[in-house]
Structure formats: C-alpha cells, structure tokens
Amino acid sequence: MRKIFLIVLTAILPASVMAQNFNKHLATAKSSYSAGKLEDSRFAMEQMMQELDITIGKEVLKLLPAKLDNLNMNAAADNVTGTNGFLGVNIHRDYGTAEKKAEIDMITNSPLVASINTILSIPFVGNSADGNQKRVKIDGYKGLLQKNVDSETQKPSYELQMPFNSTLLTFRMGNADEAEVLKMAALIPIAEIAKMLQ
C-alpha cells in the first residue's frame, strides 16, 4: 500500500512543482508589471516560458508509445531540456539496446526547419541519385530519409527528419533496413505531437 502511495506521489510531484513554479513566476510577472518594473516582469515571463516548454516536452513524451514494435523504451534516457527562447525545447526518447536502437529527438523552434522544408519542397534536391537520401511520407507528413553505411561494419543506419510547425523531429535507427525504419516511424503519433507543439 505504502509502495503504491509512493509511486503515485513521485508521479504527481513533478507536475505540481512545475505548476507551482509557473504560478510563482506568473505572480512575479504581474506584480512587477503593475509596479512599472518592466524588466523584472519580462524576466519572470521568460521563466514562465521555460517552465511551459518543459511541461510541454513532458506531455509529448507521454504521447510516445512505450514500445516501438519489439523495442522497449529506456525510461531512464527520457529527457526534456528547455533552452531559453532560441531553441525552445529538446525532447529525447530512445528504444531498444545498443545492438538495435531507435532514437527520437524533437527540437522546437528549430532554425533547421526552414532548410529541411526547402529540401522537401524541391523533389530534384530531395532525392539523391545514389539512393542514400529520399523524400518519404508518414502519416501525411513529409520527411527526409537518409541512409548512412558504417565504413567498418558495413551496417546501414537511417535518419528520418520531419519538420512540422516550427519543430524538427529526428528519428534515428541503426542496424535496420528501410522498410523496418519506415514501419517503426509510422508508430510515432506525429499528428498528436504536432497538435501539442503548435
């Protein structure tokens, strides 16, 4: 019984701390603004933004499946880092073991989104002649799939980059073939994530 209580407490505690921080910064922002301390109010707002970014990141992690086909998630590797303003937030999760690993990384407010979008909008550039880079579509979202072959082991690894809104999602998978990578990528609930990160 005590164990269950502890588990529930550890699950709820971070969220309530987050809410407390947000409310504390909100109160500071409001009172500083009323007192004409504009710079203090602005700083409190920046803090609010960071709290929000991290909260959003954690919500996104909840949307990701616990299992990607036969690969289990590594809960300890879950990570949300909020940078202030510039890059928004980095969200990371990985699945599987060193032998066969899949990684998901999302960067909100990413400056890379524009360049990937350019590649995606020009078919001629998107598909390379050697077949190592091509445009794919998953769940209605366009993405850029790149194949790399390890020069020593000759094993291929794939990287799929998908921009949506101002977020860049990168899905990496080693020791797999293209069909497997696309099958795994299709399990990521992109539409729901996009809604959360809009």
Add this chain to the structure above:
Amino acid sequence: MMKNAIKLLLVSLVLTGISPANAQGLLKKIKQKAEQAAERVADKKIDKAIEDKTGVSSGNQNAGGPGSSGGSSGKNSPGNKGGAGLVTTPPDVNANLGDAEAAFKANNYGEARYAVQQAMLGVEMEIGKKILAGLPETVSGLKTIKEEDKVTSTGWGWVGLTIQRKYGEGDKQLTTTIANNSVWMSAVNMYLANGGYAQTSSDNQKWKQTKVKGNKAIIEYDEGSGYKLTVPIGQTSLIIWEGVNFATEQDIMSAANSFDIDGVKKTLGEK
C-alpha cells in the same frame, strides 16, 4: 486574304464616288496600318516563343519597367493607392497573462505559451518606448527624425528587443541602435576579450578598441559607410552608433558621450 479585302475596299470606294487618286492615298494608309498590325502580331508570337523556351519574359512588353502602369502584369491588377496600414497597438500584457493562467489551468500548454509570448512582446515594446523617451532630442546639433523611431521585438528571446533612433541634419546622420538579448553580443565580446585582434599600426587602421563613459567599446571606420561605434552594456545588451559624414573620430565619440548609457542600462535591467 488581306489582298482580297483591299480590292473589295477599293471597289466599294470607287462605287461610292471617291476619286481614284484619293482612294490610292487611303489604300496606302490602310496597307501601312495592316503591315504594322502584322508586325506587332509577329513580334508578340516571337516574344511568346522566347518566353516559353526560356521562362524569361521578353523586354518588349515591359519596356516601362516594374513601376510602369502599362506592364503586362499590371493589366488587371490595380496598384494600391494607400490605406490606413496596420494598427500598431502592442499586445495587452495583463490580458495575455490572464489568458496564460487560464490556459495553463486547463492544461492547454500550447495556448499558454502563445499568451506568454504575446505578453512578453507587449512588455518589450513598452521597455523600448521607455528607452526611446530617455534618449536625447538632439545630438551634436543633429535633430531626432521622429518618424524613424523604431522598436522591434520578436517576443522570442533570440533576437530579442531592438530599439532604433535616427538623428540627422543635411547629409550628416547618426543611427543609434540598442539591442537587448542580442546574438551579436558574443561576437563583440570575442573582439574585446581576444588580444589577437589588437590594433595594428599600419596606415589603414579599420577598427580599434576604445571607451565610452568608462564602457569598453569598438570603433570602426569604413570609407563607404562612415564611423561605427559598438558598446556592449551589461550581460546581454549593446548600443551601436553609426555616423555618416562625421568629420573625425572625436566627433562621433562626443556624440556618443551625450547619451545616458547608465539610464539605458537600468531600464534594460542590466548590471
């Protein structure tokens, strides 16, 4: 076909009593007009063929240039003659903070983020206006160009807040830019911290370190654009003065010295 039409016209003219001499003059004119029309049609066809092949529009139709009303694209699209523009009221800070609170309570984090961003935009615009109000009205005899006063905020942190005021008199101009949370900061601080960029003693000295009211600064000179003085203030802000047609280095330095740098620093919350 054209010949038949001309013959028919000639016959009808003769029949209606016009003298052959008059008729011949008229005929000549008609022939000329017909030839000109034919030439125009041929020109257009050639132009179109070129356009189809190369994708570049031929100059014939756009001889008037982009501003001309008779350009090919302007045929059916009228130019805008003026309007009231956009309302430049900054976002209401209190209302947006209220929205953020409500959205956060409802676990609607995306909306909350947007509202905080808007509130930040609002407060940054106010900071900018406060700073503009604290800047001198005249500098070294140059008057403020009021309509050029500018506060730009991204509400984003990255480029942050930029405040600009221009002073001018004749062909002499001073542009003051105050940037907060600026990405340029690191570049400027690198200059100041790195002795490797120290000044040279050659004749074409383009920049050197200096001080404005006790603050470390960099002064640059370019034959084309004039003097540029950059002063980092605090941790994340900088002031840039760009002087066009300033006679000497001393001239721009005394202009910069008439600014209340500490006041700007305080308003921006810099230490």
